[in-house]
Amino acid sequence: xxxxxxxxxxxxxxxxxxxxxxxxxxxxxxxxxxxxxxxxxxxxxxxxxxxxxxxxxxxxxxxxxxxxxxxxxxxxxxxxxxxxxxxxxxxxxxxxxxxxxxxxxxxxxxxxxxxxxxxxxxxxxxxxxxxxxxxxxxxxxxxxxxxxxxxxxxxxxxxxxxxxxxxxxxxxxxxxxxxxxxxxxxxxxxxxxxx
Amino acid sequence: xxxxxxxxxxxxxxxxxxxxxxxxxxxxxxxxxxxxxxxxxxxxxxxxxxxxxxxxxxxxxxxxxxxxxxxxxxxxxxxxxxxxxxxxxxxxxxxxxxxxxxxxxxxxxxxxxxxxxxxxxxxxxxxxxxxxxxxxxxxxxxxxxxxxxxxxxxxxxxxxxxxxxxxxxxxxxxxxxxxxxxxxxxxxxxxxxxxxxxxxxxxxxxxxxxxxxxxxxxxxxxxxxxxxxxxxxxxxxxxxxxxxxxxxxxxxxxxxxxxxxxxxxxxxxxxxxxxxxxxxxxxxxxxxxxxxxxxxxxxxxxxxxxxxxxxxxxxxxxxxxxxxxxxxxxxxxxxxxxxxxxxxxxxxxxxxxxxxxxxxxxxxxxxxxxxxxxxxxxxxxxxxxxxxxxxxxxxxxxxxxxxxxxxxxxxxxxxxxxxxxxxxxxxxxxxxxxxxxxxxxxxxxxxxxxxxxxxxxxxxxxxxxxxxx
Numbered sequence: 001x002x003x004x005x006x007x008x009x010x011x012x013x014x015x016x017x018x019x020x021x022x023x024x025x026x027x028x029x030x031x032x033x034x035x036x037x038x039x040x041x042x043x044x045x046x047x048x049x050x051x052x053x054x055x056x057x058x059x060x061x062x063x064x065x066x067x068x069x070x071x072x073x074x075x076x077x078x079x080x081x082x083x084x085x086x087x088x089x090x091x092x093x094x095x096x097x098x099x100x101x102x103x104x105x106x107x108x109x110x111x112x113x114x115x116x117x118x119x120x121x122x123x124x125x126x127x128x129x130x131x132x133x134x135x136x137x138x139x140x141x142x143x144x145x146x147x148x149x150x151x152x153x154x155x156x157x158x159x160x161x162x163x164x165x166x167x168x169x170x171x172x173x174x175x176x177x178x179x180x181x182x183x184x185x186x187x188x189x190x191x192x193x194x195x
Numbered sequence: 196x197x198x199x200x201x202x203x204x205x206x207x208x209x210x211x212x213x214x215x216x217x218x219x220x221x222x223x224x225x226x227x228x229x230x231x232x233x234x235x236x237x238x239x240x241x242x243x244x245x246x247x248x249x250x251x252x253x254x255x256x257x258x259x260x261x262x263x264x265x266x267x268x269x270x271x272x273x274x275x276x277x278x279x280x281x282x283x284x285x286x287x288x289x290x291x292x293x294x295x296x297x298x299x300x301x302x303x304x305x306x307x308x309x310x311x312x313x314x315x316x317x318x319x320x321x322x323x324x325x326x327x328x329x330x331x332x333x334x335x336x337x338x339x340x341x342x343x344x345x346x347x348x349x350x351x352x353x354x355x356x357x358x359x360x361x362x363x364x365x366x367x368x369x370x371x372x373x374x375x376x377x378x379x380x381x382x383x384x385x386x387x388x389x390x391x392x393x394x395x396x397x398x399x400x401x402x403x404x405x406x407x408x409x410x411x412x413x414x415x416x417x418x419x420x421x422x423x424x425x426x427x428x429x430x431x432x433x434x435x436x437x438x439x440x441x442x443x444x445x446x447x448x449x450x451x452x453x454x455x456x457x458x459x460x461x462x463x464x465x466x467x468x469x470x471x472x473x474x475x476x477x478x479x480x481x482x483x484x485x486x487x488x489x490x491x492x493x494x495x496x497x498x499x500x501x502x503x504x505x506x507x508x509x510x511x512x513x514x515x516x517x518x519x520x521x522x523x524x525x526x527x528x529x530x531x532x533x534x535x536x537x538x539x540x541x542x543x544x545x546x547x548x549x550x551x552x553x554x555x556x557x558x559x560x561x562x563x564x565x566x567x568x569x570x571x572x573x574x575x576x577x578x579x580x581x582x583x584x585x586x587x588x589x590x591x592x593x594x595x596x597x598x599x600x601x602x603x604x605x606x607x608x609x610x611x612x613x614x615x616x617x618x619x620x621x622x623x624x625x626x627x628x629x630x631x632x633x634x635x636x637x638x639x640x641x642x643x644x645x646x647x648x649x650x651x652x653x654x655x656x657x658x659x660x661x662x663x664x
Contacts, residue, residue, distance in 0.1 A: 031273045033234070033280045034237050035241060078234075078340070107342055170244070170345065173219060173350045174350060176352075177350075179211050180210055180221070183210045187221075187223075190446070190448075190451040190454075191314070191445075192223075192311065192312050193443075194251060194252060194291045195249075195291055
């Protein structure tokens with residue numbers, strides 16, 4: 001996983017609350033066998049609508065999603081994070097995230113920046129006035145900056161540390177490689193192998 | 196300090212422990228199948244990682260495979276793609292695989308034990324919730340998600356927070372005609388589908404000690420239906436005798452047995468939770484609703500929503516009755532059945548087939564009923580054929596199929612049609628589980644066979660009465 005310290009990119013306003021994982025990626029895409037390539041599946045039910053924010057050329061290269069509260073509710077599918085990643089999103093900003101989605105996001109390297117909904121409203125207003133504006137998400141300082149707006153955001157300390165270090169769960173475990181090797185030296189000889 | 200069996204097995208697998216962090220646990224056996232593994236292998240590829248211990252990993256094809264015409268390509272393109280991806284991934288990463296057509300192919304939770312790969316005191320994981328089956332040997336066995344599958348492939352470990360422990364004390368003895376399936380359905384009805392949440396269940400007591408290994412697997416298999424992470428039964432002489440001589444049994448068997456004997460829960464150890472159920476009072480048990488906790492003795496009648504105290508239970512009952520097309524007050528034995536499914540990781544082993552064949556011998560499946568008999572593995576199928584059980588099934592008018600998950604879940608051609616009603620020896624009666632709109636009653640193999648003959652839910656003892664009339 002790449003280290004995440006500060007990200008600056010175009011922010012897209014998603015003026016919906018309760019964006020559940022079925023809306024992020026419908027179940028029909030879960031039959032695929034790949035881990036990547038879900039960019040076409042993201043918000044697929046909304047993408048045909050010319051008014052949908054991601055169809056606005058100003059937001060074509062958006063990497064920060066600024067959404068209403070209770071983002072990521074519903075099914076636990078990890079595909080929701082994969083689809084956001086594959087589309088190019090690095091950060092989702094919202095007043096509340098569903099627990100499982102937030103956990104999956106941390107595993108997948110997607111930053112969930114939790115702010116007061118008043119901040120979300122202010123960013124939306126700013127973006128309406130200046131579509132295509134870039135925002136800066138500073139994970140070190142836990143701050144979001146858009147134009148003259150600066151706000152603190154909340155993220156789990158352990159998740160933040162992992163993202164700053166660029167460590168996924170597997171990467172963290174691999175730091176214990178020597179310990180695992182040592183454990184293997186002492187496993188009883190009678191334990192079975194599959195070969 | 197005194198410990199439960201689950202705690203002992205946990206402690207023996209801690210690779211790393213640090214304050215405020217999950218324990219890093221070593222995994223002794225990682226079973227994989229075609230549905231939950233493709234993205235895990237894709238993740239390894241994307242990060243340039245390999246499989247740390249292919250020799251502790253085994254793949255089988257089960258969820259998607261058809262149970263007829265298995266020599267032909269799989270017709271459904273998505274099923275075929277998943278199965279082909281598994282074969283490619285196993286070849287690329289050096290993981291042993293038992294594909295369709297192999298003598299050891301079958302449902303992952305049937306194959307592991309019959310090869311002797313599941314042993315007491317092991318940690319066993321699989322991207323499948325019914326991994327709890329392996330706890331019958333005194334192994335700590337639980338289902339994991341796809342990210343965790345990738346984690347185990349890469350590191351042979353998992354970071355985990357400790358589970359809580361629950362003793363399920365089964366007092367008394369099971370009466371004649373009452374099976375392990377009846378017992379576990381009664382336990383789930385008692386503690387509820389969320390009752391075991393966060394816990395490892397340890398099934399204890401004289402009724403449990405008397406069960407065969409296959410019956411113990413039926414019990415542990417459905418721990419997940421009580422919401423538990425895992426289920427375990429203490430290893431004893433029954434366990435050791437089952438393992439002795441198996442293909443992957445320890446070469447130094449006595450050294451292993453000496454260790455296995457140490458795993459039992461200490462006499463003064465305490466569980467976070469304890470429940471007790473009286474085995475002696477049980478009768479054959481069936482589900483009437485759409486979750487495995489909605490079960491009753493076969494002699495009872497369909498309940499009314501008002502029979503439940505909690506408003507949420509009333510609402511659940513109302514919804515279930517509507518989906519199942521049932522009227523409160525109807526005797527369960529009056530419910531006519533269209534399809535009988537004998538099989539699955541719950542009840543697809545040789546003893547299950549023997550028990551059903553004993554009921555069917557000399558009898559016929561009712562004209563109104565279609566019965567599928569699906570052995571849990573190729574080896575179970577061959578054993579049944581060697582014993583002439585296939586002839587009993589086909590003579591009675593049942594279909595004798597090849598090994599796989601089959602009608603337990605609607606991921607292969609064996610499915611219920613909308614409103615079709617089944618008596619099924621599988622583990623989940625969720626809406627649509629066996630096919631969109633399908634209606635499932637969970638039963639034991641004995642009740643399944645008797646139901647096939649009677650055309651309505653019935654126990655073997657009901658058939659004798661039918662003959663007398």
